[in-house]
Structures are given as structure tokens and as C-alpha cells.
Amino acid sequence: MELAAKTFRVTRADLVQYAGASGDFNPIHWSDRVATKVGLPGVIAHGMFTMALVGRAVTEWAGSPDAVVEYGVRFTRPVVVPDDDQGTEVEVTAVVREVTEEGLTRLDVTATCLGEKVLSQARATIRTAR
């Protein structure tokens, strides 16, 4: 079963807000000067910000914010965030891989930006809705 896709807009302002909330002030997430110096095309989103957005999708699909039992991802491609009002978009989809007898649902999740996968092996286990 495929779950309804969710789209998240990501702007520079979101990255600044996430930096403050998470305590991750690595300048590759807010300074083009530093990002390009280390070989990136420009400022990129925190991998953990992308993971948080995907986590939001998972809890929304689960129907409860406390339903996630296990959640893991591999970061494969940076989400480049241009310095304009539109930013970029991350699209998240998932398929149900398994529903166990213990009431757990295992999801295989896909996150893309501009049509390219930004995560691989993205998997979540959620408690089936109460």
C-alpha cells in the first residue's frame, strides 16, 4: 500500500530556525561562502532537518506523534537550498512493507528533492493506530 505523498517547502529561513532549535550551527547550513569553499554547490539543509521533516510525514501517517518505534535513514545527496523566497521542496512518499501481528507497521520511505533521492534505506516502524 502506498501512502499519500507529502511535500515540504524548505527555505533559508527554515534552516536558520532549525539551526537555532537544534544547536547545529555548522556554517555549511547558512553561509554560501563556507559551503562553496568545501565543494558544495551552495548552502545545504541539515541532514537532520530533512530527517525531521520525513519524521513529521511518518507521524502524520501514523496518526499520532508518539507512534514511532524505530526510524533510520542514510543521507545520500544534499538538499541544496537557494537564497530566494521559494527555496526548494522535499517530497516524501512511503509504502507499507509489513504489518506485524504485534501491531507494528513497517514503512519504506522515499524522500526526493528536484526528482533525486536524498535519502536511502529510509525506514520507519510505527505502532498501528490505536
Place this chain on the structure above:
Amino acid sequence: MPLDPSFVGRTYPPTAPYQVGREKIREFATAIGANDPAHHEPEAAQALGHPDVVAPPTFPVVLTMAASRQIIEDPALGVDYSRLVHGDQRFAYTRPVVAGDELVCVNTIEDVSTRGGHGFLTTRTDVRTVGGEPVVAVWAKYVVRGEA
């Protein structure tokens, strides 16, 4: 300099307790656009059986990223921070983090290896209450890019 494989299995002393504040959870939830009332209103969290507001699933990284400096900045292990890339991240929850929790992190190095000139480091952080109750186990994999 390759990472020292003898660090596999090393466990570090628990970090200083972190007091999880209700406003910190609200701030983090707002930053990721998580609007579920259980992240913001104690009454909504209590209706789900929790003592106070519930943190979003990736919130523990606020603690574990700071705690991982114990490993990444361990001079004996010798990680070059400027070459460090976050590869994988995984959480296994006993229960969600809630406001009022007082949490410590215990870091263990699960794997150290060198392949193709790059260093690979896997860390596990057990997040538990000061009373010893397990809350969430957190794994991170890092690549230390080799010299070009």
C-alpha cells in the same frame, strides 16, 4: 591518519544530565513545522498518556549531537572534524522524550574501520533518565573522508 580500530567497544562516561524543557520541545517542533497539539499543549499530551508535551522523533539529536563530541573530539581517536560527513542516523525508542525528562547519554563506539582510504565510524548513544530508565538508543554513522 587511519582511525584506531582498538577503539571498537569503548564506552565513555555518562554525559551531564540534560533537562528537557517544555519550551525547548515547542521550539524544536515549531522549527520543523510539527503542529500536532501533543508537541505543544500538555493537556493534549496527557490525553495520550504522557506526563507533559511529547518531543518529535528526531528531537533526541539535540542531546546526542552534543554528546557525540566526546568521541569526535577525543584526541586519542583522532577524527579530523573538517573531513567528517554524517552518513546514517537511526533511533530505536523505548518511549518518546517528554518535557520534564532529565536525560544522560552513554556513548559507545560500535565500529571503526578504514576502507578505500576513508574512515568509517559507528557510534551508539544510549539515552536514559538519570534514574536509569532507557528512553531511546541512537546510532550514527560517520565517514571521515580520506586525503585527496
